[in-house]
Amino acid sequence: MYNITRSPWVMHYDGSSCNGCDIEVLACLTPVYDAERFGIINTGDPMQADILLVTGGINTQNAPVVKQLYDQMSDPKVVVAVGVCACTGGVFKDCYNILGGADQVIPVDVYVPGCAARPQAIIDGIVKGIGVFQERLEKMEKGELKNQEEKEEAGKEE
Amino acid sequence: MSKRSVIPYGPQHPVLPEPIHLDLVIEDEKIVEAIPSIGFIHRGLESLTDKRDFNQMAYVAERICGICSFGHGYGYCETVEHIMNVEVPDRAKFLRTIWFELSRLHSHLLWAGLMADAFGFENLFYQCWRVREKVLDAIELTTGGRVIFSVNKVGGVLKDITPEMQKMILETLDFVEAETKVLKKTFMNDYSVQSRMKGVGVLTKEQAKALGCAGPFARASGIATDMRMRGYAAYGELDMEPIISNDGDCYGRCEVRIGEIFQSIDLIRQAIAKIPDGELAAVVKGNPNGEYFTRIEQPRGEADYYVRGNGTPNLDRMRVRTPTFANLAGLCETLKGADYADIGILVVTIDxxxxxTER
Amino acid sequence: MNATEGKNEIIRISPAELPIRAMEMKEKGLRLSQACAAWVKKEERLELSYSFVDDTTYDIFNLRIELSDKAAEGETVKEGCGRDAEVASISGIYPYAAFYENEMRELFGANIKVIDPDYHNKLYRIKEETPFVPKKEGEAK
Structure with missing residues (x-):
């Protein structure tokens, strides 16, 4: 449990992005930028993921999908919004089907701007995310931060 | 008769970088029917014509997709230029051709990597993307952007490719050509790769025609259609023939796309040899008034652009029909009768x- | 290489003619390249365009249906050409036309009948109804 920050697993979900940030996220994991040197593995399973990378804005149809993926992740968890669309809605903010950035449905910890976000910026965002993750982990071990199940139980008692 | 069951596939799935949802009707391990449902990325950017003027729309058009970004910007600009009777300078036409082919190179190498990832050949995936980074370096050197270039505007281009840059592009092409030859050996001759691709997802010429498929997907089934033969931009002055394959399976599609990597390298060399001196952009006056349909060849196939202007800066309508939208029907057809384990490959194979698709 | 620019024509037809014209195009061996709708603000007119292309000569023929409740000066609206006029689906002739027709109906509210398969305005599953076309008077919220 202590060394989990040495190997955080990342899950990537494409909200309603234009693909530009998605392929940059993938490019991060390939040999030239090699984010895997931080022990990062790209996983498709939310149950095993520690960091959620969201690209693209939120629209009416994918809002429940993003919410569900976030809820399925185990605590502690960190959300990194990659690209200006995931931060605010970006160039598509005025479109009829866009609600806004990823923070409309889930709490976002790190914002990575850029259109498209450069791999260096994405790696920086992930490393910042690991920092947040470390903090949460320490708090959880001290019992200051409750995990999802405990929160729900606390909610019921109240 | 065995029992039928419905398995949902997507929108979040390890093999897919993007969300698409398919309802698969399955009998034992065989797929009987696939029903696609889309809309997870629908933004409605075509409606932005109300809020942005026709010059700004070129930047919105580039953000329809991050992979074929340059093509969308170009297709939109060409349509508007046709409506406004703008004569684009020859140098700009050649520059656009060079950038278009560079973006095709990076798109096809990206696809080759994703395909390798889909059939579980992680090493090959990394190798393809390593080569692709060199192409991105050349793009970054000439335009400043990695995936979204933003060099197109109505009337021409914004940046120039100097002789030093041309030299660097040619060096990159030599590297990419040599590396792709090695990759091609693995894709075409490797026994385990062949066993995943040969005879999988066969689409005959008749089926491809009846389902209106486009681009490499159609060319792999033996339909010799390539919008570049129309001779837009500078393609009219370059030598090229559509690359086709008659297999119609995943192997054929792979063959066509790898052939197109070499074709693109050849086209860029021809364009750099022939590029004339001159202006970068024509002066554009007034607002578009009229309508026009254009078709261009994107890395993924034929894309249709329709613009309707009404004499004000805000267009009445910008419409883009993208290649994947046309290939959806073909995808559902190839999925019928396929093994459940092959879905990942079949979905990736149409690129x-x-x-x-959803804009 | 010889550039073949090809013809690029717009043919105006009435809604009732569409299936016959589409059959003709199919007999000639043309491919349906795309179908789209457009809302012309000034004339308040809905336009449906069906583009048919030839893969060898690169010709493009666009069948255009104009639907409007407003008539030109001195004319009345022709019967069957109003904004809500029924347009028969050509998905029986070109099966893949269904995606385009579903899109046109969902985003523009074109009254296209008997699409196969019919997504019942749930192709994109958007919240807003017919976002590209302003609501008619009296129907506004």
Whole structure:
């Protein structure tokens, strides 16, 4: 449990992005930028993921999908919004089907701007995310931060 | 008769970088029917014509998709230029051709990597993307952007490719050509790769025609259609023939796309040899008034652009029909009768671009 | 290489003619390249365009249906050409036309009948109804 920050697993979900940030996220994991040197593995399973990378804005149809993926992740968890669309809605903010950035449905910890976000910026965002993750982990071990199940139980008692 | 069951596939799935949802009707391990449902990335950017003027729309058009970004910007600009009777300078036409082919190179190498990833050949995936980074370096050197270039505007281009840059592009092409030859050996001759691709997802010429498929997907089934033969931009002055394959299976599609990598390298060399001196952009006056349909060849296939202007800066309508939208029907056909384990490969094999499809 | 620009024509037809014209195009061996709708603000007119292309000569023929409740000066609206006029689906002739027709109906509210398969305005599953076309008077919220 202590060394989990040495190997955080990342899950990537494409909200309603234009693909530009998605392929940059993938490019991060390939040999030239090699984010895997931080022990990062790209996983498709939310149950095993520690960091959620969201690209693209939120629209009416994918809002429940993003919410569900976030809820399925185990605590502690960190959300990194990659690209200006995931931060605010970006160039598509005025479109009829866009609600806004990823923070409309889930709490976002790190914002990575850029259109498209450069791999260096994405790696920086992930490393910042690991920092947040470390903090949460320490708090959880001290019992200051409750995990999802405990929160729900606390909610019921109240 | 065995029991039928419905298995949902997507929108979040390890093999897919983008969300698409398929309801698969399955009998034992065989797929009987596939029903696609889209809309996870629908933004409605075509409606932005109300809020942005026709010059700004070129930047919105580039953000329809991050992979074929240059093509969308170009297709939109060409349509507007045709409506406004703008004569684009020859140098700009050649520059656009060079950038277009560079973006095709990076898109096809990207696809080759994703395909390798889909059939579980991680090493090959990394090798393809390593080569692709060199192409991105050349793009970054000439335009400043890695995936979204933003060099197109109505009337011409914004940046120039100097002789030093041309030299660097040619060096990159030599590297990419040599590396792709090695990759081609693995894709075409490796026994385990062949066993995953040969005879999988066969689409005959008749089926491809009846389902209106486009681009490499159609060319792999033996339909010799390539919008570049129309001779837009500078393609009219370059030598090229559509690359086709008659296999109609995943192997054929792979063969066509790898052939197109070499074709693109050849086209860029021809364009750099022939590029004339001159202006970068023509002066554009007034507002578009009229309508026009254009078709261009994107890395993924034929894309249709329709613009309707009404004499004000805000267009009445911008419409883009993207290649994946046309290939959806073909995808559902190839999925019928396929093994459940092959879905990942079959979906990747049409080179899906969902953000294009839903706009 | 010889550039073949090809013809690029717009043919105006009435809604009732569409299936016959589409059959003709199919007999000629043309491919349906795309179908789209457009809302012309000034004339308040809905336009449906069906583009048919030839893969060898690169010709493009666009069948255009104009639907409007407003008539030109001195004319009345022709019967069957109003904004809500029924347009028969050509998905029986070109099966893949269904995606385009579903899109046109969902985003523009074109009254296209008997699409196969019919997504019942749930192709994109958007919240807003017919976002590209302003609501008619009296129907506004």
């Amino acid at each position: 899906p671009c969902i953000s294009c």
